[in-house]
Amino acid sequence: MWTRWSELDRTFSALEDYRRRMDRLFDDYNRPIEERGFYGGDWPALNLYDSGGSLVLQAEVPGLPEDAIELTLNQDVLTLSGKRQVAPPAGYSVHRRERGSIEFSRSLALPCKINPEKVAATVKDGVLTVTLEKAAEAQPRHIKVKGS
Amino acid sequence: MNNELNKREQRAVETVEQERWLAPPVDVYENEQEWLLLADLPGVQQDGLRLHLDRSELLIEGRRAAPASGAPLAREFGGASFRRVFQLPSGVDAEKVAAEVKCGVLTLHLPKTEALRPRRVAVKAG
Numbered sequence: 001m002w003t004r005w006s007e008l009d010r011t012f013s014a015l016e017d018y019r020r021r022m023d024r025l026f027d028d029y030n031r032p033i034e035e036r037g038f039y040g041g042d043w044p045a046l047n048l049y050d051s052g053g054s055l056v057l058q059a060e061v062p063g064l065p066e067d068a069i070e071l072t073l074n075q076d077v078l079t080l081s082g083k084r085q086v087a088p089p090a091g092y093s094v095h096r097r098e099r100g101s102i103e104f105s106r107s108l109a110l111p112c113k114i115n116p117e118k119v120a121a122t123v124k125d126g127v128l129t130v131t132l133e134k135a136a137e138a139q140p141r142h143i144k145v146k147g148s
Numbered sequence: 149m150n151n152e153l154n155k156r157e158q159r160a161v162e163t164v165e166q167e168r169w170l171a172p173p174v175d176v177y178e179n180e181q182e183w184l185l186l187a188d189l190p191g192v193q194q195d196g197l198r199l200h201l202d203r204s205e206l207l208i209e210g211r212r213a214a215p216a217s218g219a220p221l222a223r224e225f226g227g228a229s230f231r232r233v234f235q236l237p238s239g240v241d242a243e244k245v246a247a248e249v250k251c252g253v254l255t256l257h258l259p260k261t262e263a264l265r266p267r268r269v270a271v272k273a274g
Binding site for chain 2: 042045046047048049050051052055056058060061062063064065086088089091092093094095096097098099100108111123125126127129
């Protein structure tokens with residue numbers, strides 16, 4: 001009896017495995033695995049890089065003018081918020097609308113202390129780049145190895 | 149069963165690295181003069197954009213500029229290029245198609261041919 005149950009369990013777990021694979025197939029259809037981030041599919045998509053002396057945050061914000069993006073830094077939490085308004089141009093009828101208006105706010109805890117005086121943000125071609133210089137104590141240090 | 153699955157996976161033929169494409173979100177509008185297409189192409193500059201109109205098929209391709217350098221800590225978007233193909237209605241004046249990319253948004257004007265534009269017909273009193 002017990003063996004039969006475990007047989008069944010195994011069959012179900014295999015089915016479950018199939019289901020998961022199918023789900024993954026659909027989820028990943030547009031997005032390669034390495035691009036699925038820690039934050040899920042939120043808007044805007046963010047990339048965070050560590051370039052040694054500073055952290056670099058990039059966000060995809062197509063159609064957002066610089067004054068529509070608000071950046072706030074509270075201790076080591078960076079918040080990116082704003083509003084994208086997409087209105088159909090006057091006098092046109094609509095065939096297809098996939099680019100939605102959106103009000104967004106995303107916060108992320110930075111992995112190290114940064115110097116709040118040395119933060120620069122630019123937006124170019126719909127990509128926001130925020131460069132955050134690390135605080136002096138978080139800067140990488142070079143340690144010399146001595147022979148004995 | 150699981151074992152069999154894994155075995156099959158190992159035996160499966162793999163493709164050589166393929167270029168990855170993303171379909172950008174698109175808006176399409178129409179008025180009496182033209183069709184207007186807007187597409188979100190973040191990171192694409194004017195020279196990274198390729199538009200190809202073959203009879204009634206419109207191919208939109210956008211290549212991104214290089215991303216920031218450094219060790220990635222979080223990655224939600226990559227360098228994949230954008231690509232989408234549309235079947236256009238007949239009556240697009242291919243000579244007058246105009247496109248521009250601004251703030252990562254493509255604006256594409258597809259003017260209608262003369263024959264398709266509405267004409268005002270004067271009504272005369274008899």
